[in-house]
Amino acid sequence: KNQVEQSPQSLIILEGKNCTLQCNYTVSPFSNLRWYKQDTGRGPVSLTIMTFSENTKSNGRYTATLDADTKQSSLHITASQLSDSASYICVVSAASGTYKYIFGTGTRLKVLA
Amino acid sequence: DAGITQSPRHKVTETGTPVTLRCHQTENHRYMYWYRQDPGHGLRLIHYSYGVKDTDKGEVSDGYSVSRSKTEDFLLTLESATSSQTSVYFCATRSGTGLPDTQYFGPGTRLTVL
Numbered sequence: 001k002n003q004v005e006q007s008p009q010s011l012i013i014l015e016g017k018n019c020t021l022q023c024n025y026t027v028s029p030f031s032n033l034r035w036y037k038q039d040t041g042r043g044p045v046s047l048t049i050m051t052f053s054e055n056t057k058s059n060g061r062y063t064a065t066l067d068a069d070t071k072q073s074s075l076h077i078t079a080s081q082l083s084d085s086a087s088y089i090c091v092v093s094a095a096s097g098t099y100k101y102i103f104g105t106g107t108r109l110k111v112l113a
Numbered sequence: 114d115a116g117i118t119q120s121p122r123h124k125v126t127e128t129g130t131p132v133t134l135r136c137h138q139t140e141n142h143r144y145m146y147w148y149r150q151d152p153g154h155g156l157r158l159i160h161y162s163y164g165v166k167d168t169d170k171g172e173v174s175d176g177y178s179v180s181r182s183k184t185e186d187f188l189l190t191l192e193s194a195t196s197s198q199t200s201v202y203f204c205a206t207r208s209g210t211g212l213p214d215t216q217y218f219g220p221g222t223r224l225t226v227l
Contacts, residue, residue, distance in 0.1 A: 004155065034215065043117075043203050043218030044156075089155070091216075101216065103155030 002027040004092050004104035012110045017080055021107045023073040023090030031095040035064050035075045038087045038106070047075070047088075080111045116140045117219035119204050125225045132191040134222050136204030143209040145187040146216065147171075147179060149200040156203065162187055163209075194226045 004025045013019050025033070032051045036044035048057040048064040050073070057064050061078045077084055090104040116139035126132050136145060144163055148156040148171075158171030160179040168179050176198060178190045191198055204219040 036218075041221070043205075043220050045218070046215045049215060101158070103157075105153060105155045 002092075002094060002102045004090055004102050006088075006090050006104040006107050008107060009105070010108040010110070012112060013080055015080060015082055015111050015113050019077050019080060019109065021075040021077075021088050021090075021109070023075070023092075023104055025071050025073070025090070025092045025102070027071075027092040027094050027102050029095040030068060030071075031093040031100070033064075033066055033073050033093070034091045035062070035073075036089040036091060038089060040086070044089055077109075080109075082111050082113060085109060085111045117204060117206055117217060119202075119219040119222045121222060122220065123223045125227065126194050127227050128195060129193050132194050132224065132226075134189040134202055134204075134224070136187040136189070136219060138185050138187075138204075138206045140206060140208070140217070141184060142206035142217075143184075144207040145181065146205040146207075147177070147187065147189045148203045148205065149173065150203060150221075151200050159189065159202075191224075194224075196226050198224065199226045200224060 007022045034049045035047045038044040047062050048059050050057050050066045055066050063076045066073045087106040087108045089106045092102050094100050118137045120135045146161040147159040150156050157173045159177050162168045162181040180188045202222045205216040207216045208214050
């Protein structure tokens, strides 16, 4: 069964600190992996997207890594800001099948001043 | 939100009443999707469209129907709303050109069924 699991479920850090969010998946055949940021009351917004051949992708202070062999991804946030408080969702696309996008349940990050 | 609007943004209705949610896009994207988001679940696909008048079911389609008569509009209808359909509903679009291409999400509609 295609699944995406994220950890931790929630995380609280102080402003200026770094953090790393994890995503493990069992989706096969794999096509690509996306990280989305979802602010409270808003729709998800894409941060990064990685295909099988890419193992790292950066978007400002956000850096995503992908290990296709172990089927793991991480999202590293550097020098966190209050505006980083949001849910971060990992989405894996299958290369075939009707339901191509498999969503994780997200990690809720809160950054405190 | 990549030119995607949803209406209404909030709705409270009673069990048994019909409800229609509207998604409107200005990007001329081919694919459109309806998802629901509930605590403890990832976004779950209700229905999707791969062109005008072309739609198909997602993983949680029971109790929902959709229509797409124009490229820019995708309607989600709850024929007879139930309390289990209380949720936040998101519309998404995807161009379908270029690889990989990204889904863009609307702002969501919060629906409460009493």
